[in-house]
Amino acid sequence: MSFWVVASLNLTVAHELLHRPVRWQRIAARLLAGSIGYFQMLEEHRSHHLQAGGRDNGDSPEVQESVFAYAMRRYVRSFQVAQEWEHLDQLRCGRARWNNRIAWTALITMAVMACFGLVAGWRGVVFHGLVILGTAFTMQAITYIQH
Numbered sequence: 001m002s003f004w005v006v007a008s009l010n011l012t013v014a015h016e017l018l019h020r021p022v023r024w025q026r027i028a029a030r031l032l033a034g035s036i037g038y039f040q041m042l043e044e045h046r047s048h049h050l051q052a053g054g055r056d057n058g059d060s061p062e063v064q065e066s067v068f069a070y071a072m073r074r075y076v077r078s079f080q081v082a083q084e085w086e087h088l089d090q091l092r093c094g095r096a097r098w099n100n101r102i103a104w105t106a107l108i109t110m111a112v113m114a115c116f117g118l119v120a121g122w123r124g125v126v127f128h129g130l131v132i133l134g135t136a137f138t139m140q141a142i143t144y145i146q147h
Contacts, residue, residue, distance in 0.1 A: 007036040007131050008138040018042050030101070034108030037132030038139060040082035043102055047085045061144055071140035 010032050017029035018041075026042070033041040061070045086102050089095070109132070116124035 003127075004131055004134040004138075007135045010036050011038060011041075011135055011139055014038075014041060015045070018045060030105050031108060034105040035112045036135045037109045037128075038136060039105035039109050040079055040102050041139075042105075043085045043089075044078040044082035047081050067141055067144045070144045071137050074140050074143060075136055 014029040014032035014036075017025045017032070020026060020029075030042055033039060061067075065073075082102055086100055090097065090099065113125055113128045116128040118124075120127065
């Protein structure tokens, strides 16, 4: 439980770092978000700031929607929005299709999970997977409360 709390706090730190103008701080945000399995966070969050504020922005819960249903719906949507944002950025900056920052950040998630596996075997992989699920839920629950 305490590891989940720390991972959720890492998400908050990553959020604050991604708003910083210094490049190394944004890289640190990507590393933190990737280490806790929220590898689409930076791209999804950039689009969030452009679309937030309206009722049909996808971040607002439906009337009578539970936090659990909202978390599932919004987490899936966060992948879609992040990939759309990344694809547009690839076109705008002339980056190759394989140069996808979300995919590269997912490698961080896999590397951390592999480390958990090396240290604790399959239990470490399951543990890290549960932390990823808990942290993802925390992020969506915070958004649910805010919107």
